[in-house]
Amino acid sequence: MSGLGEFDLIRRYFQRAVGPHRALLGIGDDCALLAAPAEGVLAVSTDMLVEGRHFFADMDPAALGHKALAVNLSDLAAMGARPVGFTLALALPDADERWLAGFSAGLFALADAHDCELVGGDTTRGPRTISITVMGEVPPSMALRRDGACPGDEIWVSGCLGAAAWAVDERLARDAAAQSAPIPGAESLDASLRAQAWQRLERPEPRVVLGLALRSVATAAIDVSDGLIGDLGHVLARSGQALASRVAAAGADTPAVLGATLDWSAIPCHAVLQTASVERRIQLALAGGDDYELLFCAPPSCRATIESISARLGLVLTRIGQIDVRPGVRLLDADQQPLPIHVRSFDHFR
Amino acid sequence: MSGLGEFDLIRRYFQRAVGPHRALLGIGDDCALLAAPAEGVLAVSTDMLVEGRHFFADMDPAALGHKALAVNLSDLAAMGARPVGFTLALALPDADERWLAGFSAGLFALADAHDCELVGGDTTRGPRTISITVMGEVPPSMALRRDGACPGDEIWVSGCLGAAAWAVDERLARDAAAQSAPIPGAESLDASLRAQAWQRLERPEPRVVLGLALRSVATAAIDVSDGLIGDLGHVLARSGQALASRVAAAGADTPAVLGATLDWSAIPCHAVLQTASVERRIQLALAGGDDYELLFCAPPSCRATIESISARLGLVLTRIGQIDVRPGVRLLDADQQPLPIHVRSFDHFR
Numbered sequence: 001m002s003g004l005g006e007f008d009l010i011r012r013y014f015q016r017a018v019g020p021h022r023a024l025l026g027i028g029d030d031c032a033l034l035a036a037p038a039e040g041v042l043a044v045s046t047d048m049l050v051e052g053r054h055f056f057a058d059m060d061p062a063a064l065g066h067k068a069l070a071v072n073l074s075d076l077a078a079m080g081a082r083p084v085g086f087t088l089a090l091a092l093p094d095a096d097e098r099w100l101a102g103f104s105a106g107l108f109a110l111a112d113a114h115d116c117e118l119v120g121g122d123t124t125r126g127p128r129t130i131s132i133t134v135m136g137e138v139p140p141s142m143a144l145r146r147d148g149a150c151p152g153d154e155i156w157v158s159g160c161l162g163a164a165a166w167a168v169d170e171r172l173a174r175d176a177a178a179q180s181a182p183i184p185g186a187e188s189l190d191a192s193l194r195a196q197a198w199q200r201l202e203r204p205e206p207r208v209v210l211g212l213a214l215r216s217v218a219t220a221a222i223d224v225s226d227g228l229i230g231d232l233g234h235v236l237a238r239s240g241q242a243l244a245s246r247v248a249a250a251g252a253d254t255p256a257v258l259g260a261t262l263d264w265s266a267i268p269c270h271a272v273l274q275t276a277s278v279e280r281r282i283q284l285a286l287a288g289g290d291d292y293e294l295l296f297c298a299p300p301s302c303r304a305t306i307e308s309i310s311a312r313l314g315l316v317l318t319r320i321g322q323i324d325v326r327p328g329v330r331l332l333d334a335d336q337q338p339l340p341i342h343v344r345s346f347d348h349f350r
Numbered sequence: 351m352s353g354l355g356e357f358d359l360i361r362r363y364f365q366r367a368v369g370p371h372r373a374l375l376g377i378g379d380d381c382a383l384l385a386a387p388a389e390g391v392l393a394v395s396t397d398m399l400v401e402g403r404h405f406f407a408d409m410d411p412a413a414l415g416h417k418a419l420a421v422n423l424s425d426l427a428a429m430g431a432r433p434v435g436f437t438l439a440l441a442l443p444d445a446d447e448r449w450l451a452g453f454s455a456g457l458f459a460l461a462d463a464h465d466c467e468l469v470g471g472d473t474t475r476g477p478r479t480i481s482i483t484v485m486g487e488v489p490p491s492m493a494l495r496r497d498g499a500c501p502g503d504e505i506w507v508s509g510c511l512g513a514a515a516w517a518v519d520e521r522l523a524r525d526a527a528a529q530s531a532p533i534p535g536a537e538s539l540d541a542s543l544r545a546q547a548w549q550r551l552e553r554p555e556p557r558v559v560l561g562l563a564l565r566s567v568a569t570a571a572i573d574v575s576d577g578l579i580g581d582l583g584h585v586l587a588r589s590g591q592a593l594a595s596r597v598a599a600a601g602a603d604t605p606a607v608l609g610a611t612l613d614w615s616a617i618p619c620h621a622v623l624q625t626a627s628v629e630r631r632i633q634l635a636l637a638g639g640d641d642y643e644l645l646f647c648a649p650p651s652c653r654a655t656i657e658s659i660s661a662r663l664g665l666v667l668t669r670i671g672q673i674d675v676r677p678g679v680r681l682l683d684a685d686q687q688p689l690p691i692h693v694r695s696f697d698h699f700r
Binding site for chain 1 (some may be wrong): 353374375379380382383384385386387390391393394395396398400403404425426428429433435437438439440441451468469471472474475477479481484485488490493494495496497541568571573588603626638682
């Protein structure tokens with residue numbers, strides 16, 4: 001164990017001479033001071049990553065530094081907010097300088113790419129746990145909330161799905177095999193595909209630029225962190241409640257329930273899923289979690305705009321279904337026949 | 351273990367129908383949306399509490415809910431900032447509903463007392479860890495920074511010191527005794543004093559109102575969390591750097607180093623320390639940590655103002671020493687003779 005003290009650790013790895021420095025007062029006082037967003041509201045989100053639950057204990061520290069911030073930036077992206085700054089609370093079993101150097105390098109590389117400043121934090125000894133609170137800004141009328149989806153809206157998703165969950169599965173299978181028998185022979189997949197899947201798990205790319213581009217386009221948005229079906233469920237629940245309020249306020253007595261129908265043939269599964277069974281592909285792509293793509297809704301009139309955003313950003317955006325007024329989520333195959341959805345989203349307490 | 355899921359847990363214990371509700375959008379979306387402070391800057395601070403390191407595993411959950419927020423509000427107090435809202439990231443070994451009910455009750459009682467809204471959070475399974483990020487507002491010119499102390503400023507502290515550290519010591523001694531022999535006989539202290547000390551450890555009162563009152567009075571402030579000597583050291587270091595910059599900018603070549611001289615007979619030790627030796631009282635009161643009082647500096651011309659603030663708030667404010675230009679911190683007895691300071695502040699990595 002290193003003799004590095006708490007304040008040396010902060011000074012050496014987290015207090016920087018270079019960087020964006022937009023805070024009026026950064027690390028080293030009781031609080032950071034941030035200028036209020038000029039014409040927006042402050043968007044705030046927090047995520048906690050626990051070793052053994054959200055990441056493997058042997059994860060490359062630079063990748064972990066990247067991912068810990070990425071999952072938070074992903075929440076800003078889903079809100080259409082522009083990153084401003086973040087705080088970092090870090091519990092570590094020891095002050096391992098090699099680990100700290102890697103972690104802070106990965107963290108700051110992503111922070112700088114998004115012009116998002118580390119403004120404060122706390123370090124302590126404890127089971128390895130990373131808690132980041134990120135702050136961004138967005139004009140209030142442009143925020144991409146979860147509650148604006150309407151019947152007839154089309155459902156879109158960025159990028160592709162399922163690769164991160166595939167990588168987790170592969171690792172768990174490898175660990176299980178190592179305990180009993182030789183590594184199984186099911187390693188026929190192309191090495192570059194496997195590497196891509198691991199990249200998706202360990203270095204997710206928060207869709208911040210997409211979120212900004214969707215500000216005046218999407219009626220609702222969420223980031224796909226716990227699995228698409230579950231996250232879509234959050235949009236349906238919140239948008240359904242909001243619709244019911246509007247219907248009630250208008251004095252109508254039409255029931256206002258929202259559901260969704262998804263087109264399985266349109267779902268952008270990552271290529272690493274190509275050899276998996278349909279059941280497994282549905283599970284990984286629609287309930288796998290850790291994708292950090294954006295799911296968003298928009299009226300059909302916005303198709304051309306969305307396609308031009310896709311072209312401009314060089315990011316695939318796929319129309320995968322539609323919001324309707326039948327409760328629940330339906331998955332249809334290419335012949336419009338229902339496919340069974342036996343998926344369960346990630347729940348940290350089950 | 352309870353079958354309570356993550357989203358039920360949040361709904362049941364952390365999403366409230368009542369409360370301040372100043373956020374434009376609170377719990378339940380990707381981010382919370384907060385209106386920007388009208389004429390201030392945003393003050394942000396974060397603290398992480400880990401079971402077994404910052405609190406005993408059997409700590410009353412309501413007290414823990416109080417303390418987890420109190421230590422963060424204390425940082426706002428030390429900045430002269432008015433609380434606005436906070437996020438909560440919570441790792442728990444299981445979804446124990448009795449624990450959650452107590453924790454959230456203690457948390458919200460303090461939050462409501464300071465009109466500070468829970469705007470978002472994250473819950474996950476893991477070793478019990480609580481990370482709160484608190485946000486407040488302060489006009490930038492009125493922020494109580496650490497770097498404004500000047501030679502000749504008097505050093506003040508609120509309340510009394512050492513009781514929380516005494517309670518920790520008592521508990522550790524009791525635990526050690528329980529493992530080997532009967533509980534030791536050194537229990538001659540009055541039960542109400544002991545209870546007061548435990549109250550100080552478990553339910554510290556963040557000095558938010560004092561921080562607001564000191565806005566146009568104090569030249570520097572910090573909350574006493576790691577021990578007075580260590581925390582005063584942070585003020586001296588930051589203020590010394592700032593002074594050196596000003597001296598250099600003015601073209602002068604006088605060395606600018608700040609130190610402090612403290613008057614031991616003035617230090618407001620908690621009554622629970624009355625039977626302890628001088629050495630132990632110095633250790634507990636000046637290096638004990640967990641007091642969450644405010645240490646602040648102000649020119650002698652502010653004495654009357656500070657005394658009137660003390661009377662108005664019903665809070666003892668004690669003048670304990672003076673900023674000078676000799677490096678280091680000196681502790682003098684009633685005869686102006688130096689007392690040895692062999693204290694070490696709390697360091698999370700040593």
